[in-house]
Amino acid sequence: MSIVSIDNLEPGMVLAASVLDKSGRLLLGEGAELEEKHLRIFRTWGIVEADIVGVDGAGSNALPDNITQEKLDQAKRTLLPLYCHANIEHPAISELLRLAVIRKVKHDQK
Amino acid sequence: MIKNSSNPPTIQSIVERTKTVYSLPLFYDRLNEKINHPRSSLADIGLVISEDQGLTVRLLKLANSPLFGYHAKIDSITRALTLIGTQQLRDLALAVSVMRSFSGIPNEMLSIKSFWKHSIACGILSRSIATYRREVNQERFFVAGMLHDVGMLVMCTAIPEHVREILSDSKNRSELYHVSERKYFGFEHGAVGSALMANWRIPLNIAEPTAFHHSPAAALRYPLEAATIHLADIICDSMGFNQVEGWHIPPVDNAAWSILDIPVSQLDTIIKQSEKQIEEACAILSEAL
Numbered sequence: 001m002s003i004v005s006i007d008n009l010e011p012g013m014v015l016a017a018s019v020l021d022k023s024g025r026l027l028l029g030e031g032a033e034l035e036e037k038h039l040r041i042f043r044t045w046g047i048v049e050a051d052i053v054g055v056d057g058a059g060s061n062a063l064p065d066n067i068t069q070e071k072l073d074q075a076k077r078t079l080l081p082l083y084c085h086a087n088i089e090h091p092a093i094s095e096l097l098r099l100a101v102i103r104k105v106k107h108d109q110k
Numbered sequence: 111m112i113k114n115s116s117n118p119p120t121i122q123s124i125v126e127r128t129k130t131v132y133s134l135p136l137f138y139d140r141l142n143e144k145i146n147h148p149r150s151s152l153a154d155i156g157l158v159i160s161e162d163q164g165l166t167v168r169l170l171k172l173a174n175s176p177l178f179g180y181h182a183k184i185d186s187i188t189r190a191l192t193l194i195g196t197q198q199l200r201d202l203a204l205a206v207s208v209m210r211s212f213s214g215i216p217n218e219m220l221s222i223k224s225f226w227k228h229s230i231a232c233g234i235l236s237r238s239i240a241t242y243r244r245e246v247n248q249e250r251f252f253v254a255g256m257l258h259d260v261g262m263l264v265m266c267t268a269i270p271e272h273v274r275e276i277l278s279d280s281k282n283r284s285e286l287y288h289v290s291e292r293k294y295f296g297f298e299h300g301a302v303g304s305a306l307m308a309n310w311r312i313p314l315n316i317a318e319p320t321a322f323h324h325s326p327a328a329a330l331r332y333p334l335e336a337a338t339i340h341l342a343d344i345i346c347d348s349m350g351f352n353q354v355e356g357w358h359i360p361p362v363d364n365a366a367w368s369i370l371d372i373p374v375s376q377l378d379t380i381i382k383q384s385e386k387q388i389e390e391a392c393a394i395l396s397e398a399l
Contacts, residue, residue, distance in 0.1 A: 005375035049375040085286050086359040092341070093362055095374045096348040099381065103349065 002055045006048050011036050017051035067105050075104040119269045121297055125305045127268040132211045134310045137162060138204060142311075145196050155196055156187040159203060168206050169199065171394045177234075177387050198249035204312065205233070205253045209395060212263050219266050219273055223396070224353050229256045230395060231351040231388045235342035238384045242376060251338055254316045258323045258339050259353070261303030277354070286360050288324045300324055326366040337366035345381065351388075 004013070011034050019028045019042065027045060028038055034050075042050070079100055086093045117123075141158050144150045160166050166187055173184040173194060184190050191199055215222060236255030240248040265273050272294070280290035291298040304321035319335040322328045323343055329336030340363060346352065347359045372380075 003373075003375060005378070048373050048379070082356070083359050084284070085289075085361060086344075087361045090362050090364075090367070091374045092367055092372075092377065093344075093348075093359070095377050096345060096359075099378055100348050100350070 002052060003049050004052045004055055006039070006042060006050075009034060009039055009042070009050060009052070011039070013050075013055070014053040015050060016053045019047055019050050021045045021047065066109070067102070071105045071108075072101055075101045075108070079104060119272060119295065121302055121305045124264060124268045124302055125309055128264045128306060129309055132264075132267075134207060134211055134312075137165075138207055139311070141200055141203060145200055152188055152191050152196070156191055159187045159199070164210070165203060165206055168394060168397070169202055172202060172391070175387075175390045175394060177391060194249075195247070197247055201247075201249040201253045204316075205256045206395065208257055208260065212260070215263055215267055219270065219277060220262065220353060224355075225259070225263065226396065227388075227392055228346055228351050228353045229259055230391050231346045231349070231384070232256065232258060232339065232342045234384045234387045234391055235345050235380065236338050238380045238387075239338050239342060239370065239372065241383075242372065242380055243370070245334075250315055251335065254319045254335055255339050255342050257303070257307070257312075257316065258320045258343065259299060259303065260306065260320070261299035261301065262353070264302055264306055265299055281356075284358065286358055287354075288360070298324060324360065326363050333366075334369055337363070337369045340366045341370060341372075345377070349381065 002016075013034045015028060015030055015032050015034070018026055018030045021027055022045075027041060027047065028034075032038075076097070079097065083093065083097055088094060088097065137158070141155070144155045144158050159169065169187065169190060170184060172178075173190045174180070178194065180193060184193060187199075194202075209226065233252040233254075233256030236251040237248045240251040245251065276287070276290045276294050279285070279294070280287045283290070288298040288300070300321045300323050304317040307317035307320060315332050315335055318329050318332045319326075319339040322336045323339045326333065326336040326340040344360055344362055347357065
């Protein structure tokens with residue numbers, strides 16, 4: 001299971017945990033298979049992510065085709081020293097690093 | 111740790127030295143007075159702002175930028191006051207005025223351009239975080255974010271020789287800048303900035319987050335504001351909007367992160383929303399330099 005952002009949710013995925021809105025109201029229960037209309041309802045109620053069965057963390061965020069894993073690793077090696085004081089295991093920092101790496105690869109390609 | 115001075119600088123001495131050189135225009139006091147006076151009308155408040163041509167132009171440009179996204183053109187200060195709100199416009203006016211009062215600062219230690227780019231980016235990101243959290247009066251987040259590092263500018267002018275030493279110290283030891291400052295002085299630029307703000311009678315909801323943007327847990331009155339600026343500052347550094355190239359990214363405070371309660375996946379959206387606004391705001395505000 002893994003948290004997948006709304007932009008990467010697709011019909012056919014199965015919820016590993018129930019989706020609740022901000023006030024805690026149940027929108028869709030655990031184990032349900034997503035349909036197109038669910039995604040629309042999620043967006044309407046401001047849901048930004050869902051816990052999905054059988055997706056690993058790395059695969060859940062689709063990348064543009066022209067970015068290779070090799071380039072990502074290379075950019076990450078360059079940026080990593082800047083994060084030596086940041087707690088890299090922290091979910092926020094590790095996400096910021098991931099975004100910074102993608103940013104750098106895109107920037108270098110220009 | 112203090113090396114080249116018999117009289118180690120204190121927060122107070124730095125502020126004393128600064129406030130004689132850079133004064134927040136009298137205008138901010140007068141504006142506040144008008145806003146707080148129960149009998150003043152929007153036209154009265156508008157009149158105070160309109161006396162300052164440069165400020166008026168910049169505020170109107172901001173009001174018409176994607177930052178606010180109004181469809182109809184906002185062509186007068188009175189209209190901006192109605193649509194954006196008096197408190198909010200006052201906060202924007204404060205940001206522009208402070209930026210202008212520091213426009214004459216020498217460039218040698220800190221690139222003034224990168225400094226304000228970092229500051230504006232931090233202001234916009236703070237505002238986007240506040241928008242995501244549906245906070246009321248988001249402009250105060252913008253101002254607090256934009257002015258959070260003002261202490262750094264103040265120190266560059268008041269005690270340049272010390273700043274130069276800390277800059278090279280932190281680089282040589284590959285240390286975070288504010289950590290080097292604490293070792294050297296026993297305090298950091300956040301405290302200096304907020305002391306100056308207190309002197310200028312800038313409200314505490316801006317001064318406190320400034321004081322504690324590197325230690326948000328210490329903010330007792332405005333923990334949410336401090337946490338917001340803290341995170342926005344780190345996002346800026348991570349995106350490459352830093353004052354000095356190659357500066358390290360500071361750690362995220364756990365308590366601050368839980369106060370904000372932002373899903374990790376939302377960071378990307380917040381950054382994407384802010385990027386365009388950052389470019390736009392930089393273009394409008396940099397004219398003031």
